[in-house]
Amino acid sequence: MSPTDVSAQHNPLRHPDDKRLPRIAGPCSMVMFGVTGDLARKKLMPAIYDLANRGLLPAGFSLVGFARRDWKQQDFGKVVHDSVRAHARTPFREDVWRSLAEGFRFVPGNFDDADAYRVLADTVRELDSERGTGGNHAFYLSIPPDYFATVCEQLRASGLSDPIPGSWRRVVIEKPFGHDLASAQELNEIVEGVFPPDSVFRIDHYLGKETVQNILALRFANQMFEPIWNSNYVDHVQITMAEDIGIGGRAGYYDTVGAAKDVIQNHLLQLLALTAMEEPIDFTAPSVRIEKLKVLASARLPEDLGSATSRGQYAAGWQGSELTQGYLEEAGVAPDSLTETYAALKVEVDTRRWAGVPFYLRAGKRLGKRVTEIAVVFKRAPHLPFSSTATEELGQNAIVIRIQPDEGITMRFGSKVPGTQMEVRDVTMDFGYGASFTESSPEAYERLILDVLLGDPPLFPRHEEVELSWRILDPVIDYWARNAVKPGAYPAGTWGPESADELMRRDGREWRLP
Structure with a gap:
């Protein structure tokens, strides 16, 4: 069974118009700045593999790493492999890995190194011709916010932020988005001076x-x-x-x-x-x-x-x-x-x-x-037709939406305690995702990365x-x-x-x- 078949049966990231179909990204690549950081290794790279394993990435999807390391391409491949093995949520499948790894590229350089961006520009052009990425490239800035302006300016100067006709270029930035209102406004002005607002994706993984x-x-x-x-x-x-x-x-x-x-x-x-x-x-x-x-x-x-x-x-x-x-x-x-x-x-x-x-x-x-x-x-309740002793353990009704770790919803309300006396006590009614759905929830970064690639x-x-x-x-x-x-x-x-x-x-x- 192909990964696409598997995802169509089990993947919760469905196509909005036909729930039987997965939402599959079109031809594209992702250029990841800061590939040596914890976020990239523990969340981003495993999420990309999981998307590939679910059949949600195109056959020619490519991942380009950019970092200040003197790595060869095989070194980058090993980093991704180790990250996937340690942190992926779906089983490791050799055929999926081989297909994904064919699209790996690595460009060494500092964030302000204009020569490195020229190499990066050549690399994405090669991907367009060799891997069929169609000029569609997302730039993921998994880096400290102090470098956002530098990287955006280099992407603009090298022409990497400018899409060819019929294609797209997008930028993804992680929080924090500034450290106060003034710095946030300055950062927004810089980023949106390079990419149009609809092409800027601010990640809040929650x-x-x-x-x-x-x-x-x-x-x-x-x-x-x-x-x-x-x-x-x-x-x-x-x-x-x-x-x-x-x-x-x-x-x-x-x-x-x-x-x-x-x-x-x-x-x-x-x-x-x-x-x-x-x-x-x-x-x-x-x-x-x-x-x-x-x-x-x-x-x-x-x-x-x-x-x-x-x-x-x-x-x-x-x-x-x-x-x-x-x-x-x-x-x-x-x-x-x-x-x-x-x-x-x-x-x-x-x-x-x-x-x-x-x-x-x-x-x-x-x-x-x-x-x-x-x-x-x-x-x-504005009036309780019970004695005060009957309701002394009764609190307020509540609806509690649990976001983590046990995802679900709890409702708290009063109910009579079994017995001959009228005694009312708080009870809970619980809905848990794990108990109610056989489909597993995708990790947050899976959903968000796929949305970036889909432009959603x-x-x-x-x-x-x-x-x-x-x-x-x-x-x-x-x-x-x-x-x-x-x-x-x-x-x-x-x-x-x-x-x-x-x-x-x-x-x-x-x-x-x-």
Whole structure:
């Protein structure tokens, strides 16, 4: 059975017009800058192999590596092979690998080396004639943001950014998209000065996760939720991204960024937009983007940022059965660092649907468990015809969308406890992807890379979304800096600093325990 046959039966990335058919990219190549980095080795290269194994790449697909290494072509092939063997999600098949490896090329050079780009230009022209890539090339910048401008300028100067008639050229950039509003605007101006906006793909891998996309299916494919998805019934919304790990070896990057910029500005504000947006007229990229932009434009921070935000930094503590060191003891972190590893804030959305409903966002490292979820918490029933003792263990109804690690949806509601007494207690109804579907969910980068090659951009934020997100977060960062707000310590394995609990208690609420 061919890879295409396999994908047609098992691949969840279906053709939108005929679900029996996979979405297969047309003739093209991908030029990957930064092929020696962790992202390329652990995510991008394995995702490309998995797409090939599912039959979703064209026969002549080619992968060009560009890096500051004195490698031969076979050296690059070995790097890809080892990465695939270690991290691919589909079985290794020798015939698929041989076919894919025929399209490997490697160009050594520095990011500012004009001669190297001339070699790269010759290489992609050779691929057009030898591999039938048709002039269609995507440039994946898996590199530090400081080099985005340099690479884009070299792509422009060498003519690589200019498509031949009837073909396309696209650029893919990874977050962070700037470090504040001004830098984001500058970066957008540089990138879109080389590539047209529709050819710029900003990767937020969270938006490629199956459960994130299921937010839209849950809301707009089911009549039962729409009547209650508003301020008449919703008390508040909690969006959580908790990690149980520390910073690992990323001190050089993380200590200059922190939790708020690393996670809230992009991932969590995107989740807020998907949760709060109105129904689009269709699910094309422009229609979805319009509704997300409305939410981000209407988002407002409370006036008192001291009581509406929390900043924390993990200290030594027990993570399960392991005693872990604090952030200040991590290799590469300055002993007086004020970088936050935990951030929480309250956001209001000033629309008719959400007026008066607070959205609480939190993200942190070395927390109690690894989980990303959206919890829509409903108001209590206005009247309970039971005695207070019968309902003393009854909480608020909630719909919880679990994005990772156990993708699914949980509904919490009250039910009678079996017995002769009337006693009402919280119970849960659970839907899990793994238990409900025999098809495996594609890894986020599979979906996103395929969308790039297909030119299908609904999951990619445009520069307007990026800039609106910075407009929301910048005042928080400025407030912390102006007022010298030090991050409160919290022991590893707990759920954040005391200031986070205080943020909720002021509103008469408490954080969910996932």
